[in-house]
Amino acid sequence: MQFQKTPGWLDWYQGPSQPKFQLPAGAVDAHCHVFGPGEEFPYAPERKYTPCDASKQQLFALRDQLGFERNVIVQATCHGADNRALLDALLHSDGKARGVATVRRDISDEQLQAMHDAGVRGVRFNFVKRLVDFTPKDELMEIAGRIAKLGWHVVIYFEAVDLPELWDFFSGLPTTVVVDHMGRPDVSKPLDGPEFALFLQFMRDNPNVWSKVSCPERLSLTGPKALAGEQAAYRDVVPFARRVVEEFPDRVLWGTDWPHPNLKDHMPDDGLLVDFIPHIAPTPELQHKLLVDNPLRLYWPEQVKG
Numbered sequence: 001m002q003f004q005k006t007p008g009w010l011d012w013y014q015g016p017s018q019p020k021f022q023l024p025a026g027a028v029d030a031h032c033h034v035f036g037p038g039e040e041f042p043y044a045p046e047r048k049y050t051p052c053d054a055s056k057q058q059l060f061a062l063r064d065q066l067g068f069e070r071n072v073i074v075q076a077t078c079h080g081a082d083n084r085a086l087l088d089a090l091l092h093s094d095g096k097a098r099g100v101a102t103v104r105r106d107i108s109d110e111q112l113q114a115m116h117d118a119g120v121r122g123v124r125f126n127f128v129k130r131l132v133d134f135t136p137k138d139e140l141m142e143i144a145g146r147i148a149k150l151g152w153h154v155v156i157y158f159e160a161v162d163l164p165e166l167w168d169f170f171s172g173l174p175t176t177v178v179v180d181h182m183g184r185p186d187v188s189k190p191l192d193g194p195e196f197a198l199f200l201q202f203m204r205d206n207p208n209v210w211s212k213v214s215c216p217e218r219l220s221l222t223g224p225k226a227l228a229g230e231q232a233a234y235r236d237v238v239p240f241a242r243r244v245v246e247e248f249p250d251r252v253l254w255g256t257d258w259p260h261p262n263l264k265d266h267m268p269d270d271g272l273l274v275d276f277i278p279h280i281a282p283t284p285e286l287q288h289k290l291l292v293d294n295p296l297r298l299y300w301p302e303q304v305k306g
């Protein structure tokens with residue numbers, strides 16, 4: 001099937017630079033996607049955008065170039081609850097990728113088990129209005145109860161202003177809960193203001209909640225952009241991400257977010273995004289937890305000793 005990209009769509013950056021920051025051995029890119037290719041894995045009829053293709057081979061090439069050892073591939077909303085592209089990527093990764101799927105309540109136990117065997121370890125619940133029509137909370141809670149039995153976790157994507165309304169639902173989830181992109185703080189607001197304080201409180205009150213400290217390129221309002229060798233990109237996001245890493249060093253994950261769906265302003269050089277990491281995780285110990293220990297504990301627990 002031929003797909004027409006959403007007008008204004010920015011394609012992922014070709015030929016990223018070699019990062020100056022040397023990733024620790026075993027580093028995991030814990031948030032990235034595959035898109036199609038549409039001819040093989042058609043985009044879902046209910047999607048809110050049509051992306052460029054971004055194949056598993058292209059993702060694995062990026063992984064190798066940047067110096068990551070593994071990926072966690074997250075089902076992108078343009079594929080709805082059709083997880084074929086994700087499962088295909090996992091099955092062709094030589095065990096170097098695990099996944100987060102999107103499922104509906106009609107999924108069978110056999111299908112869940114087949115996903116588990118392919119490497120799925122979580123489901124994603126999305127509350128961002130421009131990306132999905134919401135699934136009712138009772139359906140999500142039912143799914144959470146079922147996947148908890150497989151030892152999976154729930155990944156949630158929402159915007160900071162919606163946290164108060166979603167707080168009780170999130171707190172009632174029976175699994176580990178991973179927040180995408182720090183719950184999308186408005187970084188023009190003060191670091192110590194009520195909105196971000198609420199997010200930190202949410203993590204303090206719920207020790208099962210983790211956060212991805214990813215997507216500075218989405219959150220930044222001032223830049224500078226991760227392009228043209230910039231070594232101090234997205235400075236306005238740094239204090240927010242660093243605060244989360246320093247307060248919750250054992251509950252943070254990092255990912256490129258390649259191929260960066262829906263960016264409107266610019267497409268970052270992924271090599272320079274890697275160079276952003278030491279600004280938010282300033283010590284080798286914090287870097288090792290963020291990039292190796294934490295993602296292994298969540299996605300490859302059978303390989304963690306002790």
Ligand SMILES: O=C(O)c1cc(C(=O)O)oc(=O)c1
Pocket residue numbers: 075076077078131180218257261262
């Ligand atoms: O902010 C976004 O547009 C976005 C979209 C998706 C998706 O469509 O799955 O995933 C992300 O992590 C971020």
